[in-house]
Amino acid sequence: MATLSNISSTPASEFLLICFPSFQSWQHWLSLPLSLLFLLAMGANATLLITIWLEASLHQPLYHLLSLLSMLDIVLCLTVIPKVLAIFWFGLRSISFFACFLQMFIMNSFLTMESCTFMVMAYDRYVAICHPLRYPSIITDQFVTRAVAFVVVRNALFSLPVPILSARLRYCAGNIIKNCICTNLSVSKLSCDDITVNRLYQLVAGWTLLGSDLILIVFSYSFILKTVHRIKAEGAAAKALSTCGSHFILILFFSTVLMVLVITNLARKQIPPDVPILLNILHHLIPPALNPIVYGVRTKEIKQGIQKLLKKL
Known part of the structure; x- marks a missing residue:
């Protein structure tokens, strides 16, 4: 395993990721649970995607949105975790400027x-419960296509300036990133230029996108609860809420881990510096690993589809 002194002598044509600077000796032990979570996330999401693709009864708007969520989870895992494991196992800390900004x-x-997809799924549940007779005419395959295009274009355009602003900086304060991944602030603080614009843009863009999604999700569920409260038929309210249960649990996973990460970053001086690094990694593992499992366990149609798939193997 390379020492920090050897790493410092590497030419500045690349960055060097130093995971958990204070605990270099036990990183290989951490790689075991991370590997298991990674395999679980990849396997569960792949199984869900194949099940939805092969099972004709699941070719419905809600399951198309769930497929989008699984694909986003897979890409996020593949973007972060293999590099982290390569650092832990083989000491491959170097990452090119292009790969880092990508x-x-x-x-x-x-x-x-992902946040925007949760918002669209919340709207789907709102229409299904509050306007059930109009659901087939509102939530169509055309709606899903437009929603997917909106999810991709909106968030790609708003996120593109983040790496561009970081890439335009002059890096003259070393090339060692004290993190496992190339976060904006971890990278840009190595620059000798003013990074106020970088910090401000990420803060405004992040809270605008995530905040607007959260507000719309809260509005959707407030209307859902109001409608359910008015339902008088016995068992109808429980059945209506059960259709939202899986989606609500997924939102809870996503928002809770993200909120903990935000709080720990704000309280950086009061907690060890390695804690936010670990939470950042787990945020790219725990929701992707649990999302398909929750839907697979709680949704009868998906459970039956997975059982049919397993019988064919």
Whole structure:
């Protein structure tokens, strides 16, 4: 394993990722649970995608949106975790400038794409419960196509300036990134230029995108709860809420891990510096690993589809 002194002598044509600077000796132990979570996330999402693709009864708008969520999870995992494991196992800490800024763009854009997908899924549940008779005419395949285009274009365009602003900086304060991944602030603080614009843009863009999605999700569920409260038929309210249960749990996973990450970054001086690094990695692993499992366990149609798939193997 290369020492920090050897790493410092590497030419500045690339960045060097130093995971957990204070705990270099036990990184290989951490790689075991991370590897298992990575395999679980990849396997569960791949199984869900194949099931939805092969099962004709699942060719419905809601499951198309769930497929989009699984694809976003797979890309996020592949963008972050293999490099982290390569650092832990083989000490491959170097990453080219282009690869670093590409990773930064994918992380920022796909994270907000996930949030936007949750918002579209919340609208789907709102229409299904509050306007059930109009659902087939509103939530169509054409709606899903437009929604996917909106999710991709909006978040890619708003996230693109983040790596561009970082790439235009002059890096003269070393090339060692004290992180496992190329986050905007971890990279830009190595520059000797003013990074106020970088910080301000990420803050405004991030909270605008994620905040607007969260507000619309809250509005959707407030209307859903109001409608459910008015339902008088026995068992109808519970059935209506059960259709939202899986989606709500997924939002809870996503927002809770993200909120903990934000809080720990704000309280950086009060906690060890390695804690935000670990939480950042887990945020790219825990939701992707749990999302398909929650839908697979709680949704009868998906469960039956997976059982049919397993019988064919």
